[in-house]
Amino acid sequence: MTTLQPSESRPSPVSSEPAEVLLRVEGIKKRFGDTHVLKGISLTARRGDVITLIGSSGSGKSTFLRCLNLLEQPDGGELEIHGQPVHFTTTRHGRVPQDEKRVQWMRSRVAMVFQNFNLWSHMTLLENIIEAPIHVQGYSRAEAINEARCLLAKVGLEERADHYPSQLSGGQQQRGAIARALAMNPDVMLFDEPTSALDPELVGDVLAVMRRLAEEGRTMVLVTHEMDFARDVSTRIMYLNQGEVEEEGPPQQVLDTPRSNRLRQFLSTR
Numbered sequence: 001m002t003t004l005q006p007s008e009s010r011p012s013p014v015s016s017e018p019a020e021v022l023l024r025v026e027g028i029k030k031r032f033g034d035t036h037v038l039k040g041i042s043l044t045a046r047r048g049d050v051i052t053l054i055g056s057s058g059s060g061k062s063t064f065l066r067c068l069n070l071l072e073q074p075d076g077g078e079l080e081i082h083g084q085p086v087h088f089t090t091t092r093h094g095r096v097p098q099d100e101k102r103v104q105w106m107r108s109r110v111a112m113v114f115q116n117f118n119l120w121s122h123m124t125l126l127e128n129i130i131e132a133p134i135h136v137q138g139y140s141r142a143e144a145i146n147e148a149r150c151l152l153a154k155v156g157l158e159e160r161a162d163h164y165p166s167q168l169s170g171g172q173q174q175r176g177a178i179a180r181a182l183a184m185n186p187d188v189m190l191f192d193e194p195t196s197a198l199d200p201e202l203v204g205d206v207l208a209v210m211r212r213l214a215e216e217g218r219t220m221v222l223v224t225h226e227m228d229f230a231r232d233v234s235t236r237i238m239y240l241n242q243g244e245v246e247e248e249g250p251p252q253q254v255l256d257t258p259r260s261n262r263l264r265q266f267l268s269t270r
Contacts, residue, residue: 018046019046019047019048019049020046020047021044021045021046021083022045022046022047022081022082022187022188022219023043023044023045023068023080023081023110023187023188023219023221024043024044024045024078024079024080025041025042025043025044025067025068025077025078025079025080026042026077026078026079027040027041027042027076027077027078028040028041028042028064028067028074028076028077028079029074029075029076029077030060030063030064030067030072030074030075030243031075036243037060037063037243038060038063038064038067038074038243039242039243039244040076040077040244041060041064041077041240041243041244041245042077042245043068043221043238045188045219045221046219047187047217047219048217048218048219048235049219049220049221049235049236050214050218050219050220050222050233050234050235050236051220051221051222051234051235051236051237051238052221052222052223052224052230052233052234052236052237052238052251053065053221053222053223053237053238053240054223054224054225054227054230054237054238054239054240054266055239055240055241055266056241056266059240059241059242059243060240060242060243060244061223061240062115062192062193062223064240065112065190065192065221065223066112066192067079068110068188068190068221069106069107069110069111069112069190070086070097070103070106070107071112073088073094073095073096073097074095075094075095076095081106081109081110081187081188082109082187084102084106086099086102086103086106087099087102104136108132108136108137108184108186109184109186109187109188110186110187110188110189110190111181111182111184111186111188111189111190112181112189112190112191112192113174113177113178113181113189113190113191113192113194114177114192114194115192115193115194115196115197116197117165117170117173117174117176117177117197118177119165119173119176119177119180120165121164121165121166122164123164124161124162124163124164125152125157125160125161125162125163125164125165125168125176125179126145126148126149126152126161126162128165128176128180129144129148129151129152129176129179129180129183130144130145130147130148130183132180132183132184133147133148133183133184136184137184144183147183148161148179148183149161151179151182151183152176152179154179154182154209154212155175155176155178155179155209156175156205156209157172157175157176157179160172160176169202170197170198170199170202171198171199171202171203171205171206174194174195174197174198174202174206175205175206175209177194178194178206178209178210178213187219188219188220188221189213189218189219189220189221190220190221190222191210191220191221191222191223191224192222192223193223193224193225194206194210194222194224195207195224195226196225203226207226207229210222210229210233211229211232211233214233225270227255227267227270230251230255231251231252231255234251235250236248236249236250236251237249237250237251237254237255239254239258239260239263239266241260241262241263246260246262246263247259247260247263255267
C-alpha cells in the first residue's frame with residue numbers, strides 16, 4: 001500500500017529548476033452537433049500549480065475540464081499525464097481512446113470534484129471514500145478506513161463518517177467529495193464550480209478546504225466564479241470566451257490589468 005504523503009510545498013518562483021509537468025493538453029477541440037464548444041485549448045499544469053478557468057456561462061470551461069479526464073471525449077488534440085500520452089482512434093462513433101486501461105490509469109491520477117457532489121446516496125460518507133482505494137488501488141479495508149478517517153479529519157468531517165449524504169448539508173457533502181477525491185492520492189485535482197450549488201453561508205467552509213490544499217502544494221485546475229478566491233490561490237488564470245483562451249497569466253495581471261475588452265466587461269459584473 002502507498003500511504004498518503006503530505007504534498008510538497010509549492011516551488012519557489014525564483015527557483016531555476018522548473019517543476020515537473022503533471023498534465024499537458026494541446027489543442028483540445030470539442031463539438032456538440034453543430035456547436036463548436038472548444039476550439040483548440042492548451043494547458044500545462046506543473047507540480048504545485050493552481051490554474052483557474054474563468055469566463056461566462058457557455059464559454060467552454062466545464063467541457064474543457066471534463067475533457068481533461070476524458071469524461072468528455074475531445075474531437076481533437078493531445079493529452080498527457082506524467083508524460084504518458086493517451087492515444088485516440090476514430091470509429092464510426094467518433095474519436096475514442098485506444099486503450100481503456102490507460103484511461104482508467106489516468107483517471108486514478110486526475111481526480112474530479114463535481115458541482116453537485118455526486119456522492120453515492122446508499123453509502124455512508126466513510127463508505128463513499130473507501131470504495132475506490134479498495135476496488136481500484138487494492139487497499140485492504142482496514143487500510144482504506146484508516147486513510148479515510150484521516151482525510152475526513154482533514155476536511156473537518158471526522159464526526160460525520162457514518163452519516164449518509166442525505167443527512168449532510170451541501171457544504172458537508174462537498175467537503176466529503178473532496179475527501180473522496182483525495183483518497184486516490186491524485187497528481188492533479190479538478191474542481192468544476194465546487195461552490196455554485198451551495199447556499200452562500202456554506203461556501204466559505206469549502207473554499208477554506210481548497211485553500212489549504214493549495215497551500216500544501218496540491219496541483220489543481222478549477223472552474224469558479226469566486227474571483228477573490230481565484231486571486232488568492234491561483235498561480236495562473238485562464239479567461240475562456242466562446243471556446244478559446246482569450247487571455248491568461250498571473251492573477252494580478254489578468255484580474256487587475258486585463259487587456260481584453262470582453263474580460264474587462266466580464267470582471268465588471270463580478
